[in-house]
Amino acid sequence: MGASLAFPASIMVLIVMLVPILMLFRYSFNHFDNGMMVEGFTLDSYLKFFGDPYYRDVFLNTVYVAAVCTILSLILGFPVAYFLAKSQSRYKSLFIILLVFPLMVGNVVRAAGWMIILGNAGFVNYFLQLFGFTDQPVQMMYTPFAVIVGTTGVVLPYFILTLQSVLEGIDFSVEEAAQSLGANFFVSFYRIVLPIAAPGVAAGTVLVFILCMNAYATPVLLGGTGITMMAPALYDQITKAANWPFGASLALVLVVATLAMATLSNWFIHRRYVKTMVS
Numbered sequence: 001m002g003a004s005l006a007f008p009a010s011i012m013v014l015i016v017m018l019v020p021i022l023m024l025f026r027y028s029f030n031h032f033d034n035g036m037m038v039e040g041f042t043l044d045s046y047l048k049f050f051g052d053p054y055y056r057d058v059f060l061n062t063v064y065v066a067a068v069c070t071i072l073s074l075i076l077g078f079p080v081a082y083f084l085a086k087s088q089s090r091y092k093s094l095f096i097i098l099l100v101f102p103l104m105v106g107n108v109v110r111a112a113g114w115m116i117i118l119g120n121a122g123f124v125n126y127f128l129q130l131f132g133f134t135d136q137p138v139q140m141m142y143t144p145f146a147v148i149v150g151t152t153g154v155v156l157p158y159f160i161l162t163l164q165s166v167l168e169g170i171d172f173s174v175e176e177a178a179q180s181l182g183a184n185f186f187v188s189f190y191r192i193v194l195p196i197a198a199p200g201v202a203a204g205t206v207l208v209f210i211l212c213m214n215a216y217a218t219p220v221l222l223g224g225t226g227i228t229m230m231a232p233a234l235y236d237q238i239t240k241a242a243n244w245p246f247g248a249s250l251a252l253v254l255v256v257a258t259l260a261m262a263t264l265s266n267w268f269i270h271r272r273y274v275k276t277m278v279s
Helices: 001-029 042-051 051-085 092-106 105-120 123-130 144-167 173-181 185-213 217-221 231-241 242-276
Strands: 031-033 036-038
Touching: 001 242, 031 042, 031 242, 042 051, 042 242, 051 092, 051 144, 051 185, 051 217, 051 231, 092 144, 105 123, 105 144, 105 217, 144 185, 144 217, 173 185, 185 242, 217 231, 231 242
Parallel strands: none
Antiparallel strands: 031 036
């Protein structure tokens, strides 16, 4: 019954997602001549991407930023999700509302806030100079550091909410039982909580990684010309250069690489989860 009800919506989602990707796939093999796309079949766009060191660096920058942001989200988000899952406080709903509240603000607005905080005359540099850590403003804007900080701030709530929903299904009395039998907090956490939470960790990291790989507004506003990522690069090819074949090839490379790395990380976490549970 449930499958039959979900079938029409699943078909609609599949069509909405699959048709644009198939169109981009076809466009990526066309020619680009005299500022126009010409029907044909050529691998020039893909050869240009893999043969040009600039675009290889753009791809590696994207993977690097996405990986660092995912790791930071895991490190910073797990304790918060763990606290919320175990909390019996009457203020728990308020904490979750505060966590969801940033999601109601657009990425552009949040990036503008980070520009004020990380700018040469911003909040961070003001205190660095006030307490004598530096005599001159530290250049943080338009660097990979600013992009990583801003992107992590955007995706962190997604990770916490995803993981928290999984952790709430854990019977924490098992953890308490392990501690009563002599296991310290770290042993019980590693041997009991972490394996059970592995599916939530996998879901959260995959979601965060995909969002980071496809980030546009934050890298443009905080990275500027200091770092270029795939989404801004393909946007420029399609809107500014009107090079649809090359822009489509960049989009296809981004989609395939994102899905491949997300699937690989998901497989690794689940494999580790099963191995730990068995042992």
